[in-house]
Amino acid sequence: xxxxxxxxxxxxxxxxxxxxxxxxxxxxxxxxxxxxxxxxxxxxxxxxxxxxxxxxxxxxxxxxxxxxxxxxxxxxxxxxxxxxxxxxxxxxxxxxxxxxxxxxxxxxxxxxxxxxxxxxxxxxxxxxxxxxxxxxxxxxxxxxxxxxxxxxxxxxxxxxxxxxxxxxxxxxxxxxxxxxxxxxxxxxxxxxxxxxxxxxxxxxxxxxxxxxxxxxxxxxxxxxxxxxxxxxxxxxxxxxxxxxxxxxxxxxxxxxxxxxxxxxxxxxxxxxxxxxxxxxxxxxxxxxxxxxxxxxxxxxxxxxxxxxxxxxxxxxxxxxxx
Amino acid sequence: xxxxxxxxxxxxxxxxxxxxxxxxxxxxxxxxxxxxxxxxxxxxxxxxxxxxxxxxxxxxxxxxxxxxxxxxxxxxxxxxxxxxxxxxxxxxxxxxxxxxxxxxxxxxxxxxxxxxxxxxxxxxxxxxxxxxxxxxxxxxxxxxxxxxxxxxxxxxxxxxxxxxxxxxxxxxxxxxxxxxxxxxxxxxxxxxxxxxxxxxxxxxxxxxxxxxxxxxxxxxxxxxxxxxxxxxxxxxxxxxxxxxxxxxx
Numbered sequence: 094x095x096x097x098x099x100x101x102x103x104x105x106x107x108x109x110x111x112x113x114x115x116x117x118x119x120x121x122x123x124x125x126x127x128x129x130x131x132x133x134x135x136x137x138x139x140x141x142x143x144x145x146x147x148x149x150x151x152x153x154x155x156x157x158x159x160x161x162x163x164x165x166x167x168x169x170x171x172x173x174x175x176x177x178x179x180x181x182x183x184x185x186x187x188x189x190x191x192x193x194x195x196x197x198x199x200x201x202x203x204x205x206x207x208x209x210x211x212x213x214x215x216x217x218x219x220x221x222x223x224x225x226x227x228x229x230x231x232x233x234x235x236x237x238x239x240x241x242x243x244x245x246x247x248x249x250x251x252x253x254x255x256x257x258x259x260x261x262x263x264x265x266x267x268x269x270x271x272x273x274x275x276x277x278x279x280x281x282x283x284x285x286x287x288x289x290x291x292x293x294x295x296x297x298x299x300x301x302x303x304x305x306x307x308x309x310x311x312x313x314x315x316x317x318x319x320x321x322x323x324x325x326x327x328x329x330x331x332x333x334x335x336x337x338x339x340x341x342x343x344x345x346x347x348x349x350x351x352x353x354x355x356x357x358x359x360x361x362x363x364x365x366x367x368x369x370x371x372x373x374x375x376x377x378x379x380x381x382x383x384x385x386x387x388x389x390x391x392x393x394x395x396x397x398x399x400x401x402x403x404x405x406x407x408x409x410x411x412x413x414x415x
Numbered sequence: 416x417x418x419x420x421x422x423x424x425x426x427x428x429x430x431x432x433x434x435x436x437x438x439x440x441x442x443x444x445x446x447x448x449x450x451x452x453x454x455x456x457x458x459x460x461x462x463x464x465x466x467x468x469x470x471x472x473x474x475x476x477x478x479x480x481x482x483x484x485x486x487x488x489x490x491x492x493x494x495x496x497x498x499x500x501x502x503x504x505x506x507x508x509x510x511x512x513x514x515x516x517x518x519x520x521x522x523x524x525x526x527x528x529x530x531x532x533x534x535x536x537x538x539x540x541x542x543x544x545x546x547x548x549x550x551x552x553x554x555x556x557x558x559x560x561x562x563x564x565x566x567x568x569x570x571x572x573x574x575x576x577x578x579x580x581x582x583x584x585x586x587x588x589x590x591x592x593x594x595x596x597x598x599x600x601x602x603x604x605x606x607x608x609x610x611x612x613x614x615x616x617x618x619x620x621x622x623x624x625x626x627x628x629x630x631x632x633x634x635x636x637x638x639x640x641x642x643x644x645x646x647x648x649x650x651x652x653x654x655x656x657x658x659x660x661x662x663x664x
Contacts, residue, residue, distance in 0.1 A: 109575075165579070167554070188540075190574035194556045197509070197541035201548035202599050206625030209540050214628035223628070231432040233632050235535075240625035250426045274553035274584075281579040289575040294662075319664065329592075335464040338559070338593040339573045344428040344451050344535055345593065353663040364428045370637060376477070376653065376662045382642070392656055404647040408654040412664060 098150060098181040100174060102191055103134060104280065105163055108142030111187040111292070113149040113254035118214055118247045120150030120255055124148035125216035128182060131155055133266065134171050137163030147261025149254050164277040165191045169200035172271035179202055181242055183221050188246035196246045205240040211347075212251045212371075221245070229344035229367035235385040242285035249291050250350045258410045288323040290340060295353045296372070298342055300365075302358020302379065302398055306335035311402045312357060319408040325349065325369075326357050343368035360399050363387030378402065416471035418461040419520050420530045421543065423451040424479055424486040425536040432633065439628050450486050453531025455493075455598040456591035460561060461529050462494040463596065471526075472496050476519060478503055478512050484614060490610035492601030498614040507624025509537075514543035515619045521550055525635065530590040532557040547588035555581045559594035 099119035101112035112132070119130045119353055128219060132151035134140050145155050147156050157173045159166070170191075170226035178184050181191055186199075189211040200207035212233075213224035223245035227234045238245065297316045299309055309324065316322035326336035328343050342349055344364040355374035361377070361384055363366055370389055371373070377390035378398050387393045416525045426432075426441065427449045433442040452456070461473045475490040477483050478501040487498040501519060506512045520528055528550075529544030549556030553568075559578075560571040571578050573592065601609070643653045657664050 095633060102651040113522070139434065165574075171548075178435055188585050190557065190572065190579070193540050194544060197544040198548050198554075200541070200623065201513065201545040204510075206510045206544075207539075207541050208626060210538055226634070227631070228426070228430070228441070229428070229535065230537070230634060231430075231435065235632070236630055237627045238468050238625060239627055259473060274587075275555055276582050278580045278582055280572075281578050282577050287576065292575055298513070339591070340581070353657065353661075362429075363431065372661050375640075376657070388639045389637040391637075391661065392653055393640065393642045394644060394646070394653060395642060396646035396649070400647040401650060404650040405653070408650050409664065412654060412658065 095182045096127055097123045097128050097130050097187045098178060098184045099130055099132040099183060099414065100186045100192070100195070101132050101134050101146065102187055102189060103136050103140045106136065106138065106140055108134070108140055108145065111189055113145060113248045114183050114249065114252040115187050115247060116146055116149045116151050117252040117255045118182070120250070122185070122214050122216060124181055126182060129153070132261070133157060133174065133177070133332055135162050135173060137161070148257055149256055149261050151261045153264050154261045155264045155266045157268050163272065163371065164280060166273070166277065167194055167275045168273045169271050170195055171202060173266065173268050174199045175268060176200035176269045178242060183243040183245065186246040188248050192246045196222070196244060200244045203242055203244070204239065205242050205244050205259040208236060208245040211245045211247050213244070217264060223326070229364065230348055230370055231367045240384065257342065266316060278394060288344060289345050290325045290349050293321060293351055295319040295321035295322035296325045296342070296349050297322060297355045297357065298327065298350045298359060298369070299330065299357045300327035300359030301329045303330070309336065311399070315355070315402055315406045318406045318413065320413070327365050328362070356386050356390070359386055360384045361389065416464055416467040416470065416472065416527065417525050418488070419472045419523060420454070420457045420461045420465060420473065421516055421530045422454045422458070422475050422477045422487060422490055423534045424448050424483045425476065425534050428452065428535055434631050434633060436564045439631050441631065446525050447643040448486060451531050451532060451534045453535070453591055453593070456593065456595045457529035458490050458493055458495060459533050459596045460591060462599070464527065466486070474499060474523065476505060476516060476617070478515055480504055486588040487614060488609050489601060491612040491614070492589065494605060497612055500614065500616050501619040502616055502655040503621055504617050506621060506624055508626035509539040509541040510545055511621040513542045513549060516542065517546045517549035519617070520546065526585045528552070528588045528589070532590040534594045538657045541590055543572055550588070552586055552588050553583035554588040556581060556590040558589050559592045561589060561595055566588045602630040619630050
């Protein structure tokens with residue numbers, strides 16, 4: 094029986110939400126290929142949330158447990174996935190920090206190519222076909238994966254988790270012996286616990302229009318009012334040192350696809366638009382009515398962001414309180 | 416310290432993408448090509464580590480058409496000692512590129528092999544990691560802070576909601592993210608010196624690869640939406656639209 098392997102992610106014993114998206118993408122391939130889906134969980138012990146994998150579309154849940162697997166373990170994870178991966182028609186990863194590191198390792202070990210950051214999957218003539226944004230989303234590439242195992246990573250926030258009513262049979266995977274060359278010592282939390290712009294449902298981004306770094310507090314307040322929101326930034330303000338580079342949205346930063354993207358004081362340079370144009374809804378707030386950002390925005394307000402943003406924060410709070 | 420850096424020639428990030436007549440690639444007419452921005456961080460790291468060590472050699476590798484030499488001269492002008500261009504008209508996929516680079520780098524006796532975390536054209540995010548796997552070297556990818564003390568490497572990489580602290584030993588492969596350093600601009604003296612630095616050309620033949628690009632298309636244009644109004648008084652209307660029309664809050 095043809096099978097698809099979905100490589101899930103956990104951090105410190107908790108399954109990450111993107112895992113359900115990986116299973117959803119694997120399920121979509123499986124339906125078209127008449128295949129089954131195995132979800133594999135790599136962890137240091139029991140992982141919270143694995144019971145959700147069956148209902149999300151996994152026929153079997155494989156567990157690989159190792160004392161060194163609490164945190165991401167590049168060599169150990171790669172050895173484990175490669176030890177079982179060769180028999181699958183396709184292996185699906187998340188294009189997350191860990192998945193982007195792991196998928197090429199597994200591909201190289203299996204002697205296969207790898208398609209990263211995939212936003213749509215299909216099957217044509219028995220082969221996996223993928224769509225992936227290139228040039229930071231300024232173009233979409235369609236490609237056929239011709240190897241014996243199709244290896245791909247999917248962009249977070251693009252495959253909606255599915256709901257089926259079943260449990261998923263549990264299986265154990267033996268972790269093979271491996272040479273550990275790289276060790277993840279710890280994951281340092283940022284000073285302020287912040288959601289990553291690639292994973293947030295709402296992204297509120299600021300640009301030079303904010304005038305000085307301290308004014309990003311306005312956007313943090315707006316993000317807090319929305320909830321499940323992250324604060325992003327344009328390249329100009331990141332290069333000026335106002336914000337961490339991890340918050341940069343655009344071609345040399347991150348590509349985001351939230352439900353709602355609010356661009357504040359951002360004119361909309363081509364390289365910024367590339368990073369956020371697949372957002373479901375875009376709101377622009379800018380004093381220049383001719384700013385290019387309004388050409389891609391679903392809704393815009395022209396005016397002084399220092400008056401508009403606090404008002405928006407209040408209105409969102411009011412709505413959330415209802 | 417002997418350090419290799421791999422470089423890719425890519426369209427400038429301000430390029431407006433036009434699909435070529437074949438429907439699979441970009442129209443390169445009028446496009447300005449530059450060193451991949453993430454590779455510039457790798458170049459800077461290589462030059463700085465050699466300066467700190469006080470001795471050694473830095474070598475830049477690239478795979479591409481002959482025109483890639485121009486891009487490599489930029490690396491030499493920054494301060495890289497010499498270059499090797501693996502001449503190939505194109506590349507089917509990242510794994511084929513990784514195999515060619517690994518075969519070339521394998522015998523170089525490098526302490527450190529540096530890449531940018533990804534190229535801003537194809538977004539593959541994989542060649543450096545694959546080269547490390549093929550050479551059976553430790554690899555830390557997407558590194559935003561890097562320290563090397565003797566043979567011990569300590570790196571930080573950004574992960575969702577935090578920063579991973581990762582260690583390994585040299586020789587190693589590191590792929591660079593923004594934040595790791597600020598790349599220097601080539602000096603006039605550097606540009607002059609670069610013209611005389613050795614740049615070796617080696618033809619390579621790549622395999623057919625496992626990824627076949629069948630189409631390249633521009634994403635659907637977003638329709639410009641509506642200006643809800645001017646100033647803070649437009650905010651309540653915006654919030655209602657977001658709730659009732661767009662249904663996002």
